[in-house]
Amino acid sequence: MRNPLSDTIVNIPPSGIRKFFDIVQDMPDAISLGVGEPDFDTPWHVRDEGIYSLEKGRTFYTSNSGLKELRTEICNYMKRSQNLVYSWDTQVLITVGGSEGIDLAFRAMINPGDEVLIPQPSYVSYEPCAILAGATPVIIELKEENRFRLTAEEILEKVTDKTKILVLPFPNNPTGSIMEQEDLEAIAKVILEKDLIVVSDEIYGELTYNGKRHVSIASIAGMQERTIVIGGFSKAYAMTGWRLGYVCGPQEIVRQMTKIHQFAIMCAPTTSQYAAVEALKNGDEDVAMMRAEYNRRRRFLLEAFAEMGLSCFEPFGAFYVFPRVKEFGISSDEFATWLLKDERLAVVPGTAFGKCGEGFIRISYAYSLENLKVAIERLKNFVTKLQR
Amino acid sequence: MEKRDELLTLIEKNSRIDVHELSVLLGMEEAEVANTLSALEADGVICGYHTLIDWSKTSNEKLTAMIEVRVTPQRGHGFDQIAERIYKYPEVTSAYLISGGFDIMVILEGRSLKEVAGFVTDKLSTLEEVISTATHFILVKYKDHGTILSKKYEDKRELITP
Known part of the structure; x- marks a missing residue:
């Protein structure tokens, strides 16, 4: 059969997020800070x-x-x-x-x-x-x-x-x-x-x-x-x-x-x-309620990063933080992969969003504080190990 | 929302958050949080720190009844005095003055049907000002104080999305 595909689409690499998704799927005990959507139900x-x-x-x-x-x-x-x-x-x-x-x-x-x-x-x-x-x-x-x-x-x-x-x-x-x-x-x-x-x-x-x-x-x-x-x-x-x-x-x-x-x-x-x-x-009130909740989580994460010695600029929008992991001498991809293997915590490497995302990871705070606390403990364990 | 109100909504949901965590979540100094809390307690805005318990999941099951009470208001005191006579009973957990078809809503927690019935017939109905009562027993508590009691939160999202 002739080649049924378009060269244009074949030459476009699949989303870098996909790879992590596939790994996480096979780990029932993994928790994720990897989503790009709100945890709230539609009002x-x-x-x-x-x-x-x-x-x-x-x-x-x-x-x-x-x-x-x-x-x-x-x-x-x-x-x-x-x-x-x-x-x-x-x-x-x-x-x-x-x-x-x-x-x-x-x-x-x-x-x-x-x-x-x-x-x-x-x-x-x-x-x-x-x-x-x-x-x-x-x-x-x-x-x-x-x-x-x-x-x-x-x-x-x-x-x-x-x-x-x-x-x-x-x-x-x-x-x-x-x-x-x-x-x-x-x-x-x-x-x-x-x-x-x-x-x-x-x-x-x-x-x-x-x-x-x-x-x-x-x-x-x-x-x-x-x-x-x-x-x-x-x-x-x-x-x-x-x-x-x-x-x-x-x-x-x-x-x-x-x-x-x-x-x-x-x-x-x-x-x-x-x-x-x-x-x-x-819906204005719903948005205000969710915004206030995200803001608290954002503050919580930034404080937790500061405590564990993970540097991160203060972001004021969306529901992501983008801490720097360059210092640990491994790539974003390795950081994310090892974090997932060692601590069963999924985050997205910065490189999924462009080459210049190297040295960073994306952490989503579209999760309840309760869940964030559990996840942050795992992240802290991992970072402490790397710091030694 | 003002910081003070945000603080209140936070501890209304979870009164166990400590001062340090509150300061992080609200972007306030710890001392400021502590002072605000003390002031709110002193002013009677914060009336207590309670725990929401689903007693139906324990062996010590409780029965909750809502009793509609119609009363004759008294000259000079309106409903306040009769309300006080009712809410002073320790088994009364809440009492509200209500607009509409009756006057006072009494919420009662008892250990058994007999106990609640006893309260209504012996204590409540015999009060001179009480004209009539209608007792409703709560069969299932689905949601209390904004919390859904029966279901646990389940994350229905895919694990990783762009």
Whole structure:
């Protein structure tokens, strides 16, 4: 038989996370700090609304762009959280998770040979999606001394005549790093000067701590017209399994994204859309409760790291910490593998999120304090052994 | 949420968290936490540190009854005096003034049906101001003080996800 496969996809390596998942699967006594999703259940009133929509028989397709009511609620949310005005019927598209938004944005904008700037460490799908869309990904290696924030100089180092898109993955998975107003203003200048389009993945936008509210790059002067904001319900409302996200952006880009969505997906799940309307209307308190709980866990972990002599910059977003393990003279992969073998504790090596994640591990605090305490004991045992 | 209120919600769920851990979780100094706690105790905001026990899982099973009581309020004292006569009984664990179809909700813990019945017929009903009572026995406690008693938390997530 002839080779049935596409060379493009065959040449893309599988996600580095997969390998660990396979090992952990075979260890029934292992505990994990390796998940990228909330431990909370979707708030009951939101689930109830989904159930109610099913009882009412709302089981048909919605329009390609999504329910009008949901798109309107998203516009209200963008207004109240970022003071950004979007038109519900031309600038908003409901997607199957934030992930679909990333894929659509690349496919709608990229011509062969275009370069996409991707800061790493970051979520695993930007690079493969850019390649699948025909772009050349160009990696910007974020640095710990900058607290993994992106600087104007770093963009300038990598930008060429072919650069078209900058991915902005903040609040960041896996580092927990955020970009504050002044950080964004500094890079906005370069973005304007180099005429770049920004794909801003703000899926963790509701999860920032210690009073540092998330600022969208679209709210910086001159940026809204060149920014695709990607949002979703998974992280803020603990709705990962509902597979629901959205994009807000300039009409001409959203129109083309909608076309791809229309042919590839048709529409996002109807039940999820009804539930999401309820989440946006009445979910602020749930988010505040979860945010407060994450913040306590974040403080707990940072304190525990300090006590065991594990260095870690203070992250203010998402639900990850990214401690440094370079000092122990082994690779991230070895650290994670041995930690799993010796102490039955699973974490994700930083390299799963880009080469420059070497020397770090990602620890998720989407776990109850009770569980974190048990896990931290195991980590401490391991680190103490290495320190000897 | 104010730090003070956050502290209260934390110890409302788990009163055994020590001052050091509270200081870490809340991002406060230990001394500040200790002082706040003392002040809250002195002001009567913190009224006690109790333990939530599911007695049905012990051999010392208890019976909980909720009793709706209708009473005649007294001139000058309203419901307070009659409420006091009722809540002073040690077997009464809670007593609330209620709006609606009756006046006072009494929650009672007894060792047996006989004991609860005895309380209602001998003590409660014989009070001059009590017009009527309706006793409800709790059959199963599903959730108490925000805690689901029957089920343990189970992590349903995949072990590692991006």
